[in-house]
Amino acid sequence: MPPVSEQSSDADLLRAIADGQTAALRLLHHRHAGWLRARLRRRCADVDVVDAAIQDTFVAVWGDARRYEERHADAAAWLWTIAVRRMVSALRGPAHRWLSGDSGDLPDIATTPSAEELVLLGVEHGALGPALDRLSPELRHLIEATALDGLTVREAAKLLGIPEGTAKTRLMRARIRLRELLT
């Protein structure tokens, strides 16, 4: 296992982490903790919850970096999914921990980058942008949580503090409304 440096790719760092190199985990943490924090803080006002979610994320990565290697997915998206799920599961105490499975259980790659998210890359220049802006905040938050954050409807409901059933209907309404606005 060659030594890692600032120049190592995320995949190399994760391989070194799986090999037990603390230095690699530190580099990965220093590379990603900043933007993860900025993004999580837009979803949760409690800074302690945000900081703890980031810490949890890297502790989980240390224990389970091998899982990443198997899947060859984008490391940043993978880290984000872990972090946002950790944060959601911490939102209303340990009783809701089951939402994200066992604490050592990292999300499958299949749930990370969605097709809708790729569409959103065109938000800046496409017609989707104005449509999203015209959506009511409660509908938009659901789109954001599911399409952009990669959360399940149940997790999105928890993040937004609404019942799961409400979340389901709102998400359906949001999709219909978006389609109307786009045509």
Add this chain to the structure above:
Amino acid sequence: MTTVTVRGLSKRYGSLTALEAVDLEIGVGVTGLLGPNGAGKSTLLRCLATALGPDSGSIRVHGFDPAVPAQRTEVRRRIGYLPQNPGLYPNFTTYDLLDYVAVLKEMTDTRQRRAEVRRVLDEVELTDRAKTKVRKLSGGMRQRLGLAQALLGDPDLVILDEPTVGLDPEQRMLFRALISRIGERRTVLLSTHQTEDVGALCERVVVMSGGRVVFEGNPRELAGVADGQVWLSGNPPEGSAAYWRNADGLYRVIGQRPEGAEAARPSIEDGYLMLLGRATIAEVAR
């Protein structure tokens, strides 16, 4: 500023005299304790580290007297000690071992203690080995771990007994760099029987022989002991006690000037050998 003051220190083991009336003052910076095996270096260090009570004489560390039980604890709060055989538990991880010594050093607050363990791991560059068991560490790493435990609690006085013994040249270099960094603002006292260590990193040298201090000064002064007594000669000298052939095929002679020899600049080693020769003569005369 003087950190350690030693006056008339003596220690015997049965009929063997390990220390005899040692007087010494040591201040901030790196001081090397040089001497052959059995010169009393370890005994002196163990007395200073409060591992051993002397038979007579006095020690003061920052004014505290280790002979008085209450003050001995004060001394221990201010020292870090790496014994010659530290006996680090082979089944502990690097982190656990430091955590344990930190507890022994009265760091009862968990958060504070962990921060301190992280700090020393960083200082000796073992952060990446925090989870490695001691028995899996290389000799150099183990020695750095020994140094790290001595540094816990940021002691003013760091006592290292033969810290460079058994290290290969590369590890020795790394270790020297570490020690000189540590000695920038602390008092470091290390024993060695290698003159290169002294030349490379000590501001002061104390030479011991037969339980006595036979020299105290800086490395240049130690070399100066052999001033006018070191010669380079083309032929093997007759009747000289110490000489050897160097890389140029010349004979380096210490003592009387051989016929037709040229004077050479004395090294630390020359001074050291000169002193040991004198000490041996004095020993025999007594």
Add this chain to the structure above:
Amino acid sequence: MSEWHVDPGLLQQYEQGVLNPSRVMAVEAHMSACATCRGRVPVDITWLTGNWSVVFDSIHAPQAGPVQRLLARVGLPEHRFRLLTATPALRWSWLIATLSVGALAVIAAWLAAAGETGGASRLFLVLAPVLPVVAVSGAYGSGVDPMHEITGTTPSAGPALVLWRAVAVIGAATALAGVAGLLLPGPGWYAAAWLLPALLLCTGTLALATVWSLQAAAVALGGLWLTGVCWVLGDRSEVFIPFVFGPIAQFVYLAAAAAAVAVLIRRRRHFDLGESR
């Protein structure tokens, strides 16, 4: 990737939360795919170091096991637990040795009980008091602790540490011997008869250890007990139980143990390395 990147102004607006929703989503969607823009998010280095140190500690620091959690519940602080776990005699090798001696005594007693009645448990009564002494001898000192010279020159060294560890190992050994005693055939009080002799031997060992090493003291007192008891057993077998474990004998053990404790308290300083014994 697209040519478009998040410029510093936009990033600042994003962080301040003043962007309209679609632009926020655009920034986030772009950042999850663009390492350059992720790297442009300003980070407070103090926060980063602090956050990392928590991660580092969670990975490396020893995790509290069931034993520690149990002891924490009865008031044993975490740092004290660390001191006790490094006690040589609390390692498995010592515990297994203690356990096997106790088990042997019980097995022997059961085997003997098949043929003979009454005197069958004598072997246990003879051996049980020695078990805690064997454990104490492994509590502290250069003979059993390879790190003794480091341990002994820290501010925690000295009588307090010796006694903490001695109490911990005596506790463990007594518990093991106690369980063995309950499995013993014969009168029920046998299971407790050895406790006072054990107390005397332990306190006596510690008191004697202010003169000799802990190991030498343990061998001396353990040996003395075994020789004495075996002599009584061989010479006056018929009065063995009342003579060695009867009420008078028990009272003598208690008084002697008290005397040993007094000596121990007076001479406790001598547990220190820096003290010439």
